[in-house]
Amino acid sequence: MANIDDWDKRFPVSEGLRPGIALLQDMCASFASQLVVQPQTITHENSETATAIDGIADKPTIAGKLNPQLQFLRASPQLSARRNASLRNLTVLARAASPSLRPAVNGTAELGALGTVTGSETEPPLTAGGVMGAMETPAQFLEWYGRVEEAEAAGQDAEALAFASQLRERVSQCSQMLGCLDDISSLLSAMEADYQRVCQQTAGVESACASLSAQRDKLDRVASEIGEQLTVYNWLGPITRLLHAPGDRVCEDPEFLPSLDRTEEAIRFIESRVEETKDSELYLMRFAQCRMRALSLMKMHALRAFKALGAFDAKGPAVYVHYRAAAVALGPLLRALQQRGTQATTERQVLVDVQNAYFATRRAWLRPHIQARLRDIAAEHEAEKEAAVLERRVGALRDWCAFMMAVCADESRLYADFFDSDSEGESGLRSFLDSAMTLFHEQVRPLVIHESDVAVLAGLSLTLLTYNRMLPSASEDAGTEEDVDDEDSEDVDGLDAFYAVVGHVLQDTQHRLAYKAQSYIRAHIGGYRITPSDTDAMARWVRVCLRLRIAAPAQLSTLLELPEDLSPDDAKCLQWIYPPVENCRWLIAQIDGCLDYEVQSGVVDEARTASKQNLLSIGARFVRDSSIKSDNPITEADAELMAHLFATHNLVAIEYSTSP
Incomplete structure (x- = not known):
């Protein structure tokens, strides 16, 4: 059997329980000393501990009142170890306090205060009021010791009971909190149900609003279409009154071009709804008459303006100033006519008539002006008797080229003041400038053909090269032939006609120069x-x-x-x-x-x-x-x-x- 001192090692106690065990040991020591040294009768009026010790007859009652958790704690090995330790302490204290405990006599030990057999059989046992009292048998001692142990266990379990009471309070509080949480959960469930109901109602409202919005948009479109149709038909009266207003300056009215735009818009609108609208054919005819009336007014106004400018041409001074001043008011009308000239045959014919009138007016003044100016330049250089023939001929050609280049550039800019650039207009301008450059060619080519001096021909060729358009040479990588053709066809400041004539004259001059150079080699070198x-x-x-x-x-x-x-x-x-x-x-x-x-x-x-x-x-x-x-x-x-x-x-x- 293991030594009783090894119980502490076999059943270790945690650090948290050691303070309570020490307190319990102190109480047991003091209780054992009172029990052995001062034996007395303990009544039921004392403390709960005395009641637990003396009430031997009440043991079943006391045991019945013990907490089942305490019985479990008593049955545990750790509590048994502590109980044995308390028993040992109690025995030591009893021996130290009572002199009746003596060594063994005749080979038997005296239990003294424990009530067992002593060394002398003649020594009377302790009375019931003493330590042993009526404890004459081991069974009585064990019963008495059980009551003491139960009382001691009750004292030792006081902390556990207090802790259990605290746990019961916490359990009660947790139960209350769980109840509150259940209430809150019920409230949240009710709120979620209300939220779902509100969402469903909101979705229904949104659907109804969307339906109403679609109906409103449909009604707005219908109202807009009705208003548009009514507006288009209501345009006829103001447009007719404007186009038939008295006077020759109807085209200068600020509402003329907007009225023409509205007329064309009304024609397109009615043509797309001929079968849907009552009297659509009648309104379509009336608007078509208004458009023809507007085009006729534009043509007459332009011809009248060009005729007035031709009168300024006859007087001579500040020719380009008058044309540019007229272009400020006439240019928007002609550009509007030019934009419509690509859409219908009638407008294109009106535009061609207006452009022909413009070119005829410019040609009537420009041809005499060019001829006179070329003759004046030639006469000025021929009058320089001190200068050599080379200087006179080259100087005259240089001034002719500069004059014709300025004429072509001015005419191109003037045309741009009246009309936009398009293929038909550019072709008409090119024809007009070609006719003007013909005068230059007729003046220069005889000078080149009749010249025999190599030095003079070289000077003329160098001058023409100066005014000729520079093209990529054959030795350079100028790209594809298509790129070269595009560059040739590109009009640089309206000088295509000038460059074309200069190029032809330059070729004639170079051929003449090469021929005369070969003649010079044969006559003066070889x-x-x-x-x-x-x-x-x-x-x-x-x-x-x-x-x-x-x-x-x-x-x-x-x-x-x-x-x-x-x-x-x-x-x-x-x-x-x-x-x-x-x-x-x-x-x-x-x-x-x-x-x-x-x-x-x-x-x-x-x-x-x-x-x-x-x-x-x-x-x-x-x-x-x-x-x-x-x-x-x-x-x-x-x-x-x-x-x-x-x-x-x-x-x-x-x-x-x-x-x-």
């Missing part, structure tokens, strides 16, 4: 014949070279390094160049940039080839013969060297001439 002046110049050149040969024979093979003591006349003589070579250099300088690249390259190559052939066949042979027949004759080898030097010097001059 077929050049030495003149007496050339013979004298060659003789001087030979004499200087021979003199230099006497001073420094090595210099006879080159003219790049000349003596420092050479006189200016000798230096000038040595720089003399063979005339065909000089003519080749002059021709190349004249045509540089005046012809197409390929044509110019061909002319330059032809001039250089002809110059070289003339130099080698005529010039070098003549120098050799002149060197041998000079006053200081030289050997034939030296003469050949002189001819070679002459040819080399002139060939270098050809190669360093201006090239394309």
Whole structure:
């Protein structure tokens, strides 16, 4: 059997219960001391503890009143361990307080206060009022000890009872809270039901409102359609009164164009509802008559305005000022007519008549003005007697081009003040400007055809190139042919007609220049014949070279390094160049940039080839013969060297001439 001291180890007690156990042990110690040292009769009038100890006869009653939870706690091992510990403490205290407890006599121990057999059988036991009293048998002792233990257990369970009472209070409170929660849950359920009912009612109201809104919109559309129909038919009276108002300035009324727009809108409206409306055909005819009346008024007003502007043209001054002033009032009418000209045949015919009247009015003034101005420019340059022919011809062409460019630009801007840009209008303007540029072509082309001077033709070509439209060259990647065609067809500030005529005149001039350049090559380069002046110049050149040969024979093979003591006349003589070579250099300088690249390259190559052939066949042979027949004759080898030097010097001059 395990030692009783191991109970604490086998049944450990938590830290929270140790204070209560210590208090219980203290109470048991004091109670055991009273029980052993001062035996007395304990009445039922004492405390609950005395009642539990003395009321042996009342044990069943007391046991019946114990809490079942306390009986369970007594049956637990931990409470049994504590009960055994209390018993041991009680025994120790009893032995320490009573001297009647003696060691064992004749091999038996005395229990003393415990009421067991003592060492002396003759010693009388304690009375009932003492410790043992009537406890003469172990059964009585155990019964008495049971009552003591129950009383002790009741004292030990006081804390548990208090805690249980507190738990019962908490249970009661929780029950009350659960009741409140049930009430709240019932209230929320009722509120949710009310909310669902309100949502259903709201949905019904919304559906009803949507239905009413749809009906209202339908009624509004019907009312709008009815009002629109009534409004369209009500337009007829005011429009008719406006178009038949007396006077010639009905078109200048601010309500004229809005009335025309309303007329066309009414025609479209009635045409879409011919079968739905009563008397629709009658109203359609009346509105069509109003439209024709408006178009006729616009045409008459425009013709009348152009006629009045033609009267200003006859007077001359400030022509463009009057036209631009008239365009402020007439332009909106003509643009409105032009917009309608793409929709119906009648409006298009009216627009064509108005544009023809405009171009006729401008042409009647512009042609005499251009002819007179071109003649005046030519006369001004011919009057400059001090200037050379090249300067007079080139100056006249430059002024003609500038004048015609200004005329085309001004006419294009003036047309834009009256009309919008469209295909038909642009074609009419182009025809009008082409007729004006014909006068320029008739004035310039004879000047080019009858010109024979290469320098003058080169100057004319360069001037025309200045005023010609720049197009992508063949050597550059200018894109597709379609892009080039689009660029050619694009009207830049209305100068298409001007550029077209300038391009034709430029082609004629370049052809004429190339032809005259070839004639010049044949006459003055390839077929050049030495003149007496050339013979004298060659003789001087030979004499200087021979003199230099006497001073420094090595210099006879080159003219790049000349003596420092050479006189200016000798230096000038040595720089003399063979005339065909000089003519080749002059021709190349004249045509540089005046012809197409390929044509110019061909002319330059032809001039250089002809110059070289003339130099080698005529010039070098003549120098050799002149060197041998000079006053200081030289050997034939030296003469050949002189001819070679002459040819080399002139060939270098050809190669360093201006090239394309």
